Amino acid sequence: MSLKNNKSLGQHWLKNREILNEIAALAGGGKLCVEIGPGLGFLTSSLLKRFEKVIAVEFDARLAENLPKSFPGKNLEVVNGDILKYDFSVLNESYVVAGNIPYYITSPIIEKVLTAKNLPQRVVLLIQKEVAERILSDKETVLSLFVKNRAYVTAGPVVLKGEFTPPPKVDSQVIVMEPIKDGPLVADKVFELIQRGFLAPRKKLIHNLAGLKSREELFAIFDELSISPDARPGDLHLEEWNKLYQKIYS
Secondary structure, X not given: OOOOOOHHHOOOEEOOHHHHHHHHHHHOOEEEEEEEOOOOOHXXXXXXXXXXXXXXXXXXXXXXXXXXXXXOOOOEEXXXXXXXXXXXXXXXXXXXXXXXXXXXXXXHHHHXXXXXXXXXXXXXXXXEHHHHHHHHOOOOOHHHHHHHHHEEEEEEEEEOHHHEEOOOOOOEEEEEEEEOOOOXXXXXXXXXXXXXXXXXXXXXXXXXXXXXXXXXXXXXXHHHOOOOOOOOHHHOOHHHHHHHHHHHHO
């Protein structure tokens, strides 16, 4: 059976044991870890040393079939399926999510895990460095606002592209998300306003919101909230968007 990487699935193997152990350490430990895209099992090995059980969700059937052979006698459950279709509600105990995930589905995976009905205790993902920086930056995007609305996020180590086989075109970085158990900080309806504001992210926000209120009313609201009329969508943080929503729709 060929276990070469499948480029169409964004498979890049990280084999540096020190980095893998560091990722597993950030995941913590406990009873259960759900690993996204275990591949050849390099991170799986480190996770099995810290968790009583690992459920590894692998989309590639050939890898899913091979993985248990690498860990005889270990409490490893391999699920051959799409993580975006995985039902986290079947888990009846606290769990952690970890994984080296394909760049092309980073946002859907983050949305999936942070909107689960039974939220994980922690989410540790190795993602494209540029995306990690956008999530962590004070210059906001729809994704960064979504994450910060639902989790406390911190930066983990940067992993250079040369550490992967085959090497991707860009470096990676670990992010650690601690889901907010009491629910999102602002209501989902606020994100309808955020998404409207980001339809033209380089334009002045006040122009993007035209039609919601008169020009004079929008300028007055911005002035009341101490938001510059020249502000772009990325200049506003979550609480500012919330206040803006309340003023526009009050």
